[in-house]
Amino acid sequence: MDDNSLHENRFVRDEDERPKVPYNKFSSEIPVISLKGIDDVEESSGGIKSRRAEICEKIIKACEDWGIFQVVDHGVDTKMLSEMTRLAREFFEMPAEEKLRFDMTGGKKGGFIVSSHLQGEAVQDWREIVTYFSYPIKARDYSRWPDKPKEWRAVTEKYSEDLMGLGCKLLEVLSEAMGLEKEALKDACVDMDQKVVLNSYPKCPQPDLTLGLKRHTDPGTITLLLQDQVGGLQATRDGGKTWITVEPIEGAFVVNLGDHGHYLSNGRFKNADHQAVVNSNTSRLSIATFQNPAPNAIVYPLIVNEGEKSIMEEAITFMDMYKKKMSTDLELARLKKLAKAKQQDLEKAKPIESILAKRLADFSLCHPVSVCSCQILLVEINLAIVCRNIVAYNPDFEKRILEAAANSNGTYILEMDDNSLHENRFVRDEDERPKVPYNKFSSEIPVISLKGIDDVEESSGGIKSRRAEICEKIIACEDWGIFQVVDHGVDTKMLSEMTRLAREFFEMSAEEKLRFDMTGGKKGGFIVSSHLQGEAVQDWREIVTYFSYPIKARDYSRWPDKPKEWRAVTEKYSEDLMGLGCKLLEMLSEAMGLEKEALKDACVDMDQKVVLNSYPKCPQP
Numbered sequence: 001m002d003d004n005s006l007h008e009n010r011f012v013r014d015e016d017e018r019p020k021v022p023y024n025k026f027s028s029e030i031p032v033i034s035l036k037g038i039d040d041v042e043e044s045s046g047g048i049k050s051r052r053a054e055i056c057e058k059i060i061k062a063c064e065d066w067g068i069f070q071v072v073d074h075g076v077d078t079k080m081l082s083e084m085t086r087l088a089r090e091f092f093e094m095p096a097e098e099k100l101r102f103d104m105t106g107g108k109k110g111g112f113i114v115s116s117h118l119q120g121e122a123v124q125d126w127r128e129i130v131t132y133f134s135y136p137i138k139a140r141d142y143s144r145w146p147d148k149p150k151e152w153r154a155v156t157e158k159y160s161e162d163l164m165g166l167g168c169k170l171l172e173v174l175s176e177a178m179g180l181e182k183e184a185l186k187d188a189c190v191d192m193d194q195k196v197v198l199n200s201y202p203k204c205p206q207p208d209l210t211l212g213l214k215r216h217t218d219p220g221t222i223t224l225l226l227q228d229q230v231g232g233l234q235a236t237r238d239g240g241k242t243w244i245t246v247e248p249i250e251g252a253f254v255v256n257l258g259d260h261g262h263y264l265s266n267g268r269f270k271n272a273d274h275q276a277v278v279n280s281n282t283s284r285l286s287i288a289t290f291q292n293p294a295p296n297a298i299v300y301p302l303i304v305n306e307g308e309k310s311i312m313e314e315a316i317t318f319m320d321m322y323k324k325k326m327s328t329d330l331e332l333a334r335l336k337k338l339a340k341a342k343q344q345d346l347e348k349a350k351p352i353e354s355i356l357a358k359r360l361a362d363f364s365l366c367h368p369v370s371v372c373s374c375q376i377l378l379v380e381i382n383l384a385i386v387c388r389n390i391v392a393y394n395p396d397f398e399k400r401i402l403e404a405a406a407n408s409n410g411t412y413i414l415e416m417d418d419n420s421l422h423e424n425r426f427v428r429d430e431d432e433r434p435k436v437p438y439n440k441f442s443s444e445i446p447v448i449s450l451k452g453i454d455d456v457e458e459s460s461g462g463i464k465s466r467r468a469e470i471c472e473k474i475i476a477c478e479d480w481g482i483f484q485v486v487d488h489g490v491d492t493k494m495l496s497e498m499t500r501l502a503r504e505f506f507e508m509s510a511e512e513k514l515r516f517d518m519t520g521g522k523k524g525g526f527i528v529s530s531h532l533q534g535e536a537v538q539d540w541r542e543i544v545t546y547f548s549y550p551i552k553a554r555d556y557s558r559w560p561d562k563p564k565e566w567r568a569v570t571e572k573y574s575e576d577l578m579g580l581g582c583k584l585l586e587m588l589s590e591a592m593g594l595e596k597e598a599l600k601d602a603c604v605d606m607d608q609k610v611v612l613n614s615y616p617k618c619p620q621p
């Protein structure tokens with residue numbers, strides 16, 4: 001989330017998705033409901049409604065209107081809430097390295113992630129999150145819960161427990177509102193699941209172009225959101241045309257109804273359609289607690305009133321509902337992208353179309369407009385789309401023009417993968433692209449045998465020693481700064497071993513490789529080059545790297561531990577290459593007319609780093 005990020009456009013939303021109302025212009029449309037007396041069920045004298053009935057009515061109305069309300073006097077200890085927020089702030093303020101100890105990339109269940117590292121999203125959210133799975137208790141994996149700040153575990157456990165209580169209480173009210181038993185919604189969840197997501201939205205230099213969290217509905221039953229006083233949560237009821245900003249209220253929870261709650265009420269209760277915006281003044285913190293059904297819970301309306309139809313065609317499990325939601329979202333995003341690309345093509349085509357028409361007219365002043373002259377003109381301008389528009393009246397001509405255009409380099413399409421297609425992350429400027437084939441080999445770089453490199457004796461008759469000969473050849477590399485050596489004395493079996501291990505490493509699953517993820521500035525490990533930050537265009541490679549000398553600085557925790565011979569072989573490789581490297585430096589020192597040891601000494605304590613590059617085959621090399 002540095003300067004680069006805005007330039008890369010990774011966070012820039014389509015215009016129709018950008019914020020429409022300010023983060024701090026608060027609306028009071030979302031009701032704030034006090035839960036004081038929610039357990040008081042007695043009718044008051046004279047038929048006056050009980051406090052519980054009053055609260056119920058308010059909640060029902062809010063769920064029918066927006067699927068959102070705020071609760072105060074909810075009984076959750078406010079001191080504990082401030083403790084929770086303080087810990088969350090402290091967590092996000094820790095250095096990246098500390099947070100990345102709980103890195104969630106690679107599909108891990110819980111931990112820390114910079115939202116922009118999530119894969120598969122065309123545009124990224126401006127936020128960092130830390131998340132933990134708290135219910136069912138038996139499924140808790142504390143190894144994915146932060147262990148810093150030190151009170152984290154105790155406080156988050158308490159927070160989860162209290163919010164589970166509040167969540168269930170609210171579900172009771174909603175069940176009653178549907179004319180069902182108190183426990184109906186809870187029971188429909190089978191074994192209530194809870195996931196807590198702490199959102200940190202850094203302040204943003206260009207908040208009008210991006211979102212902290214894009215528009216969505218939560219998939220589960222209900223969500224309890226604790227937010228700070230900054231503001232940024234927005235809701236819409238008309239599909240995103242108009243928005244309101246929910247007013248932050250100290251100590252209140254914003255309650256959002258999710259898709260599951262929406263379906264179970266047969267659509268009577270809305271699923272809150274919401275997003276989070278960011279601002280350039282201050283960062284913002286929110287803590288979302290998702291109360292979800294068990295993955296195998298059945299999703300289907302609990303009641304379908306007379307004269308109504310079920311809003312669901314068939315009963316499905318929550319897991320299937322969730323998967324369907326994700327794939328629908330992705331599909332919608334894809335269609336939107338396509339529509340946008342098409343629109344852009346049309347817009348691009350327009351002005352050029354008129355240029356072309358004018359040029360055609362000019363042309364026809366001196367030449368009768370013929371297929372041939374058109375073709376010259378079109379190839380000159382080199383735009384396939386325009387060609388298609390202009391010459392559509394002649395299918396045969398169109399075909400030939402399109403062929404010509406396809407063979408030219410004006411408008412080809414990249415297909416490295418769907419993502420890069422749009423992002424062009426790997427496409428180099430023309431002047432940087434390869435100029436000669438990868439397999440048309442040159443013999444300009446000398447290949448030098450090192451056999452006899454230690455043999456310094458002059459042969460009889462003043463014939464140069466073998467060492468002197470080699471030295472001369474190496475000096476001839478003044479031309480390129482590159483030469484190849486053979487007969488170098490390094491065991492070739494060990495070299496094949498090294499290559500085999502490297503291949504095996506790169507062939508392991510992403511998850512396995514990412515155990516040594518090098519993002520966040522770690523010293524050594526695995527990285528996909530395209531994950532390197534700060535490069536405008538990315539290299540088409542993956543690497544694994546280890547720091548081997550000085551020995552005392554080796555950090556084996558950053559060396560792969562698989563395949564199992566890795567450490568032994570790489571250590572030997574490093575040692576032998578250190579030897580060979582030093583031998584060559586001796587030669588170069590002598591070539592400079594210095595003591596053998598001069599170059600080595602100038603290095604003080606020779607450092608060695610080994611980088612293994614894997615270049616996947618590439619559809620558009």
Ligand SMILES: O=C(O)CCC(=O)C(=O)O
Nearest residue numbers: 197199232233276286288
């Ligand atoms: O940060 C916010 O206000 C909204 C968070 C949210 O909607 C979510 O985490 O699902």
Ligand SMILES: [Fe+2]
Nearest residue numbers: 216217218274
């Ligand atoms: Fe949400």
